[in-house]
Amino acid sequence: MNFIYRPAQLADVDELLRLENQCFETDRLNTRNFQWMVSRANASLIVAEAGDHLVGYALVLFHRGTSLGRLYSLAIADAARGRGLGTQLLARAEQQAVERDCAYLRLEVRPDNAPAIALYERQGYRLFERVDDYYEDHAPALRYEKLIREHAERSARRIPYYRQTMDFTCGPACLLMAMKALQPSRAMARDEELQIWREATTVFMTSGHGGCSPQGLALAAWRRGFDAGLQVSVKGPLFLAGVRSEEKKQVMRLVHESFSRELAASTVEMLGNGALDLKSLKRNQALALVLISSYRLTRSKAPHWVLVTDADEDFVYLHDPDVDHGQQRQPLDCQYMPVSHREFAGMSCFGADRLRAAVIVYRLREST
Incomplete structure (x- = not known):
């Protein structure tokens, strides 16, 4: 035949x-x-x-x-x-x-x-x-x-996966995954997903519920006993350009100022504004929540949080907590997603001001 x-x-x-x-x-x-x-x-x-x-x-x-x-x-x-x-x-x-x-x-x-x-x-x-x-x-x-294509193999480190349960909880979902990887005895539960969102939200966005700011997520990790680092390339409150109401903008400024005061009183490390140091992440067994423009993944222009699980010479590997059925994806498709360094550099700059933002989650503090 x-x-x-x-x-x-x-x-x-x-x-x-x-x-x-x-x-x-x-x-x-x-x-x-x-x-x-x-x-x-x-x-x-x-x-x-x-x-x-x-x-x-x-x-x-x-x-x-x-x-x-x-x-x-x-x-x-x-x-x-x-x-x-x-x-x-x-x-x-x-x-x-x-x-x-x-x-x-x-x-x-x-x-x-x-x-x-x-x-x-x-x-x-x-x-x-x-x-x-x-x-x-x-x-x-x-x-x-x-x-199917020769390149350096990624490490065998296994990172738990958690699917966000609400449109606006990508940041909390990523933080749950990072904390579970660093403290295996932790649970990943919806009540904490929503609690982290309440702690870290900017309150407003372009429409619907507000997403989480990098400052809010870094504080949420720190409050739960983890060493954390914060990398933000733009000063002041984020995402104001997408909000038309001056009253809403004022609320977002107040939230940002509150986060800033809490950060000043915390031990969250303020890192440089450059590209994410992937080699340092691996060396320190740390995990990074990175703010991206999801356009390259789903054709949506909204800001979105993903978790960097690993990197090698050719790829950055991501857990994306958002399972978009319109893109024919299932939860298994959103784990250890290999993205070229060039694609990652492009998607991790958001908006006209080329915002770069990351929250680095380290091990539990010794006193915890």
């Missing part, structure tokens, strides 16, 4: 749907899903033809601003099994990811899918996580990853 490989077209949707229903009993893609993947998604859908029929496909999703690809699905018709089609589709999926400047390709597989697991492990994928209650039938998933 000879196979022809090509990008999927809208005319293939009916056959793709037939193949999907033949190969999977749950978590199936439907007609609308396939139409989206072919015509609009940030994805690559490769099909394999034999004669007049599709006998396999590989679907890879890409995430803006990162060097990470995700093999979302790989399907092979019963009649084409045992002929090396899975290996060929997987190789083409990896090539598509390399051409999109991805360094890693990740995938999830059911523990009872022995043929698929054998294929992935033969091709160099390594198991790095088990996720309970992942599929529609509540079965767990095994998460695999492969380095």
